[in-house]
Amino acid sequence: MREGSLEAPTRHPIPWSEESFYDPEEIDREMRRVFDICHGCRRCFNLCDSFPRLFELIDESETGELDSVDSKDFKSVVDACTLCDMCFMTKCPYVPPHEFDLDFPHLMLRYRAAEFRRGERSLIDRELAKTDRNGRLAVPVAPIVNWATRRGNSLTRPAMEAIAGIDRRAEVPRYEAPPLAREAALKAPAVNREAPAFGERRAVIYATCFGNYNDHRPGRALRAVLAHNGIETKVVHPHCCGMPKLENGDIAGVAEAARKVTEELLPFVEEGWDVIALVPSCALMLKFEWPLILPDDEPVERLSQATFDVAEYVVDVNKRHGLVEGLTPLEGGVSVHLACHARAQNIGAKAAEMLRLIPDTPVDVVERCSGHGGKWGMMKAHFDTACKVGRPAARTLVRQNRAHRCSECPLAGCHLEQLVEIAGEPATPDHAPH
Numbered sequence: 001m002r003e004g005s006l007e008a009p010t011r012h013p014i015p016w017s018e019e020s021f022y023d024p025e026e027i028d029r030e031m032r033r034v035f036d037i038c039h040g041c042r043r044c045f046n047l048c049d050s051f052p053r054l055f056e057l058i059d060e061s062e063t064g065e066l067d068s069v070d071s072k073d074f075k076s077v078v079d080a081c082t083l084c085d086m087c088f089m090t091k092c093p094y095v096p097p098h099e100f101d102l103d104f105p106h107l108m109l110r111y112r113a114a115e116f117r118r119g120e121r122s123l124i125d126r127e128l129a130k131t132d133r134n135g136r137l138a139v140p141v142a143p144i145v146n147w148a149t150r151r152g153n154s155l156t157r158p159a160m161e162a163i164a165g166i167d168r169r170a171e172v173p174r175y176e177a178p179p180l181a182r183e184a185a186l187k188a189p190a191v192n193r194e195a196p197a198f199g200e201r202r203a204v205i206y207a208t209c210f211g212n213y214n215d216h217r218p219g220r221a222l223r224a225v226l227a228h229n230g231i232e233t234k235v236v237h238p239h240c241c242g243m244p245k246l247e248n249g250d251i252a253g254v255a256e257a258a259r260k261v262t263e264e265l266l267p268f269v270e271e272g273w274d275v276i277a278l279v280p281s282c283a284l285m286l287k288f289e290w291p292l293i294l295p296d297d298e299p300v301e302r303l304s305q306a307t308f309d310v311a312e313y314v315v316d317v318n319k320r321h322g323l324v325e326g327l328t329p330l331e332g333g334v335s336v337h338l339a340c341h342a343r344a345q346n347i348g349a350k351a352a353e354m355l356r357l358i359p360d361t362p363v364d365v366v367e368r369c370s371g372h373g374g375k376w377g378m379m380k381a382h383f384d385t386a387c388k389v390g391r392p393a394a395r396t397l398v399r400q401n402r403a404h405r406c407s408e409c410p411l412a413g414c415h416l417e418q419l420v421e422i423a424g425e426p427a428t429p430d431h432a433p434h
Helices: 024-041 050-059 071-079 086-091 104-117 123-128 131-149 157-164 180-186 208-214 217-228 243-248 251-270 280-293 298-306 310-320 350-355 374-378 383-400 410-422
Strands: 202-206 232-236 274-277 307-309 334-337 363-366 404-407
Touching: 024 050, 024 071, 024 104, 050 071, 071 104, 086 104, 104 243, 123 131, 123 157, 123 243, 131 157, 131 208, 180 208, 180 217, 180 232, 202 217, 202 251, 208 217, 208 410, 217 232, 217 310, 232 251, 243 251, 243 280, 243 374, 251 274, 251 280, 251 298, 274 280, 274 298, 274 310, 280 298, 280 307, 298 307, 307 310, 310 350, 334 350, 334 383, 334 410, 350 363, 363 383, 374 383, 383 410, 404 410
Parallel strands: 202 232, 202 274, 274 307, 334 363, 334 404
Antiparallel strands: none
16 A cells, blocks of 8 residues: 555445444444544545534534534534535545545445435425426426526525525526427437448437436537537436435435436447436446446446446547547637536546647636535525535636636536626626536
8 A cells, every 4th residue: 555545546335235334323433433534634625515514623622623523513514515526536545445445425425324214304305306207297387487496586486495495596407398308309410421430339318307307408419419420319318317316315216216227228238329428427326326336236337337428428439430520619718617526437627628629729627616516506505605615616717718618517507607697707708508
């Protein structure tokens, strides 16, 4: 073992089916072990609000050490974690294979899983996590839902805040009808037979809940780009990936989602199709979280190996086959926000690499967390924290002053644009949805 764990980080399967995983005494013992190491290191102090909360608890305790912090106060640390994985992937020197064996995000997940099993997650949390069902219900009445959830609606948003805990100031996703998968089944873009990749690749696009119900533009754009480059596509959305349920600690619900999606997508893989997930969080689930939750499920592992993030796939096509010639510069350059769940896939800065294929176009990168954290950042309990965490990234976007802005994560991009607006900065010249 070398000092500082210079090896690539590895992750252990999540033993969620074992009773000891939920034992409160074992959880507390492990939290104290991990928190004491974090206290001695403090390298993650500026990543999210979990670490400042932890260090403040310790610093203000009677002894100034972890031993005088009451375990009941650990919940505030857990509640601030968005499972972004950045501490594990980019900061912590003690992740496996280091002998200290730290995995802070999965420890927070374990705490929440025990809460969920005890019935301590609120009804609102559990219902908001059913994004697939919510999308199916909302799409047929999308204009009404979009009116009711529009930021600034003084009639409905205060009620949403009081009943559902969704902060009235937060931008929430709109709905679009019909679902992307249904729209795509009716019309497919013509495939360019002269492209270098024609006949070499086919891709099935996993629409994700957001891509299927909320914003079709990334899905349409991806199909158009791939068709222009000779790649036939299909769009499917069998079920939610389970990320919102993972945030709640409902690991059994995630396992059920993994099996459902795998059952529909694996036949494509067996026929030689690639799989692309439209949203980084969903790609992370398919590629990394599912195999850790179902480590002995061979179909899940096979699907994981065949799955790409959007930018990762375009870059791969370029490297293996080449793109169609004729890309033209984007005047004024681009600022691209690298989303945490894209970075957690350990694939490199693929969005920046993809954009740099555009000739004579400066590309600036923002690697700070947006602070959004999915549904977490929309809630009244967390919106101010989400704004605080995301403000440095928003300031960087403004300072870069590029004509075009985008994020790998549509929700992160929307949140960052709202932070720019809150700061009183000029309107974004061109904000792409992905």
